[in-house]
Amino acid sequence: SQKIEQNSEALNIQEGKTATLTCNYTNYSPAYLQWYRQDPGRGPVFLLLIRENEKEKRKERLKVTFDTTLKQSLFHITASQPADSATYLCALGGDDMRFGAGTRLTVKP
């Protein structure tokens, strides 16, 4: 069956460090992958989209990679700030959209 796994339920890092979040999937061939940020009690907010023929995308302090051979995406936040603390969701798209359970990131000052 299709599975999407995000590396850990929670990740704690120090301000200024790079946060790296992992999204692995099995039995699925997505046409694209998206990363979202979700704050408590709110809907997800789109961050980045990467298509199956792209290896890497950047936006300001964010970088996402997509390896269709490894079936993995890495999401990096450089120079992390306490305001980056949130839950980050990966979502695989094609005929439908499938989300991982999310990783709760806490950036400590």
Next chain:
Amino acid sequence: GVTQSPTHLIKTRGQQVTLRCSSQSGHNTVSWYQQALGQGPQFIFQYYREEENGRGNFPPRFSGLQFPNDSSELNVNALELDDSALYLCASSQEGGIQPYNEQFFGPGTRLTVL
């Protein structure tokens, strides 16, 4: 932006509920998701230009409508306790040169079934 109503709703088992969503202006696609506590959103279905365009693993008692005026509805019949969740709608503009575009989510409707 995308708005949803109501914000919160309490129903009893067996009742029916209608949730509403107002898409971002000009968007032709709306998707609905169910998000249980501590989980990622689960895809219910998508509407593109007022036609259902894909459906997740949800029973037929979950149905929807999309209207030409950027509004849409999610209807759930015969509510069950497990239907308690945050229901999210998301709109996007599809069908252009570049396939698959970002979705803009609403704040959600928190449904509690007693």
